[in-house]
Amino acid sequence: MDISSASSNGQPTARIASARGKWILMTTVLGSSMVLLGSTVTNVALPHIGEDFSADLAVLQWTVNAYMLTLAGLILLGGALGDRFGRRRIFVLGVVWFAVASILCGLAPNTGTLIASRALQGVGGALLTPGSLALIEASFHPDDRPRAVGLWSGFGGIGAALGPFLGGWLVDGPGWRWTFLLNVPLALACIPIALRHVPESVGAARQSTAAGGTARRRHGFDVPGAVLGALTLALATYALTEARNGSLMVVVTAVGSMTAGVAFVLVERCRPDPMMPLSIFASRQFTSVNLITLCVYAGLGGFFFLTALQLQIVVGYSALEAGAAMLPNTVLMLIFSSHSGELARRLGPRLPLTVGPLMSGVGMLMMLRVNSGTSYLVDIFPALLVIGAGMVVMVAPLTVTLLSSVDSENAGLASGINNAAARASGLVAVAALPLLVGMGPDAYRSGAAFDASFSRAMPLCAAILGIGSVLAFTTLRETTEVSHRPHWQAHGWLMEPPLAPRFSHPHHHGNNS
Structure with missing residues (x-):
């Protein structure tokens, strides 16, 4: 039986302090954590996967990209399906799908099965990811919605911080297969909570049609x-x-x-x-932000993929040590990104989106010092701090600028397109970088060969970020008139822009002295 969360006037009424509100928040965090772990945990397991299957570099690339491919390609469709058929229904379907695919990954007898199962994981992620924030928006009272989104984002940041630790511990302990099987208990906890405590909701167009309204019915997908x-x-x-x-x-x-x-x-x-109305690109600001997004997430995607391998293959770290080494990026994002969005709101977008990519690019050039004789405190840690600081400066302002470039009614569509663009650019970077730097199929088996390729890749990643910086400086309008538009003040997810906006409520402003 469905649990209604709306009052007689159609407004959602769930409050964070209530038991129902806590159950709804727990459900969305559990579901989103599965997708997050699917992205962050796998990278540290790649050398061990390659070793167990005696696989070449292309298999490692496809292990990452098969997941990102279906997730990026179908995420907008997943959101539309939720609006049409019920957000809870599609969310639960996605959780079940993701869990089954995770089991197939963990039991994969060969590389073909593993890659196919990773693609299936991405399909499940595309079904459940849009639903996590849509359920918060549809279930919580408007007064509690900003705090609920902030809590969701904060817990996501904690998951991002713990993911590499947990993945490294599992890889070094029971083995890499458990990095996939880890999703199963999360799903077993999430599904019954969602079915019992989370109300069903559909999109506005579906509700209007069901009520006998005269609004034009959209197919929705x-x-x-x-x-x-x-x-x-x-x-x-x-x-x-x-x-x-x-x-x-x-x-x-x-x-x-x-x-x-x-x-x-x-x-x-x-x-x-x-699925992607081309008319939305009539906004020059929106188009510019998405071009910058392609550059930023291509550079970052290539960096994180290769660095996880460099730390293990060349430096000699264990999977756990490699995951722990990347912690500065996550911690900086978790602590400071909730404030950095104000840079774009107060100063305009051009400065942070010009400086941020340059800072991260400089940090990647500093990674050229990382080799077999590297000191973490002297060589790796400073570079990661600079990269993380650059991410803090640019990631949240990128989202703020994106959402301020479109009307409020198109904010969900705009953020969905931007999310898909970010994932797709990371996907292409992982596929193209080894080719561009001449990395052979067996390069990851030789420390010297991989180190040489890594040294060629870091300037290329930095250059891609540099292009993003130039685009920001030359194409973005200097405007701070975004107070009436949706915006984000929390951003706890390391490599993913958010899928839905956070709105300011006018009656809150009256309390400000």
Whole structure:
């Protein structure tokens, strides 16, 4: 039986202090933590996966990218399905799907099964991720919603901090397969809580139709667009990952990717209910922010993928030590990102989005000192501090600027597009970087070979961030008129922009002296 969370006037009434509010918050945190662990825990396990399967570098790339591919390609569709068929229903389906796929990953007898199971994990993540924040927005009273989102984000930051520790401990202990099986108890806790305590909700268009309203009914999801978008990413990823082989299949998939991309644009232009309405890009500010996002998350995605390997293969760290070594980035984001969004609100977006990528790029150049004789305190820690400081300066302001560039009614769509763009750019970076720096299929088996490739990759990652900085300086408008728009004051997730805005409520302003 569904539990209603709305009053007679249709407003959600769940409060954080109530038992129901706590159960709803716990459900969203548990579900989102599964997706977060799917991203952060796997990187530290990659060398051990490659060793156990005697696999080449392409397998390690696909272990990361198969997950990111389906997650990035289908995340907008997942949100639309929740609006149409019920957010709790799709959220629970995503949790079940993710858990089953995690079991398949943990039991995978070969690399093909592992990669396919990772792709299935991404599908589950695309179903449950949009629902986590949508359930908060639909269930909590407007007065409690900002605090609920802040708590969700804060717990996400704690999960981001603990993920590499936990992953490293599992890899060094019972083995890498447990980094996937870890999701199962989270799902077993999440599903019954969601079914018992979380109210069902649907999108406004569905509610209007059900009530006999005269508003135009939207189908709510764009399957052709989602398929073509995912196909474009999949074919491009394959072509980049396998390009070193120079086979005919690489050429065919590259051409196929471009063809699918053109078809995607045409479909989105012609459909009455597109997954990604092209009209939203009429905002120059919105377009600029997304181009900057592509550069920022491509550079960061390539950095985190290669650094987790460098610390283990070249420096000689265990999986646990490698995960712990990356902690400064997460801690800085967790502590300071809740305040850094005010930079864009008070100073305008150009300064933080110009300086932040440059700072992180400088930190990546400092990583050139990391080799087999590296001291953590002298060489690694300072570089990570600079990279983390740059992320603090740019990540939250990037989101604030994005959401202030569109009307409030399009904020959810805008943040969903931006989230998909960030994931897709990281996906392409992981596929393309080894090719661009001449990393051979067995490079990760040789410390010297991998170190040489890493030394070529860091300047490239820094250059990509530098392009983002130039774009910010030359294309962004200097404006601070965003107080009436949705904004985020909390950002606890290391490598993911948020999927929904946090709104200011006018009656709160009257309390300010």
